[in-house]
Amino acid sequence: MSRRSTEPGTFREPKQKRTREQLARILTAADSLFSEHGYAGTRLEDIAALVPCSMSAIYDRFSSKEQLLHYMHRQGTEAAIAMIDQIQPVAVSDTDLREVLPGALQVGLEMIRQFGGRRRAVLERMHSDPILLELELELRNALVASGQRFLLAYRHQIRHSDPPLAAAQAMRLMILLTEERQAPISSSKDLHLNDEMFIQETCRMVVGYLGIPPSD
DSSP: OOOBOSSTTOBOOOOSHHHHHHHHHHHHHHHHHHHHHTTTTOOHHHHHHHTTOOHHHHHTTOSSHHHHHHHHHHHHHHHHHHHHHHTOOSSGGGOOHHHHHHHHHHHHHHHHHHTHHHHHHHHHHGGGOHHHHHHHHHHHHHHHHHHHHHHHTTTTTOOSSSHHHHHHHHHHHHHHHHHHHTSSSOOOGGGOOOHHHHHHHHHHHHHHHHTOOOOO
């Protein structure tokens, strides 16, 4: 029986462990091929061969490469939101954003690398796929809202005149910077930062914009 869903980016998740593991292998293979060849240069047959699995194992869940990418996009964004929610502070008055933010950015870098293939495919495809574009807007707003909640947990430190606005803008900045870092067109070698420097400078921008004074 088909597990496909009519809602963009979703389908009935498999209950059996073996089936879930096969789905994970399909997504990993697709991420790898999208990263190397882009969306246009990857076929479902290529994904099946890399898994390896039968074509029916893919078509049982996804009617097309487009539907597979829709699902991958939602799944990756929801994983990022769950990651942000997990690092919410327990005791706000005893926590310092300047201490927590570097670790959060490190996790974000690792996630964008893990899902870099699907992000490349989404950026390549969304302007010719209205469903994917709508999904991108929906999920991007959800991701920004999650990051905004995270930053506003440190509202006691924020000195910006409009903390909710500042938190949302800061999250957008972090998303753009981490995505640009993984873009196929890289910056000049003279401007390239290693991970430690990238995190340090991004934290400096975010903390400064939020109006949080530097640590002693």
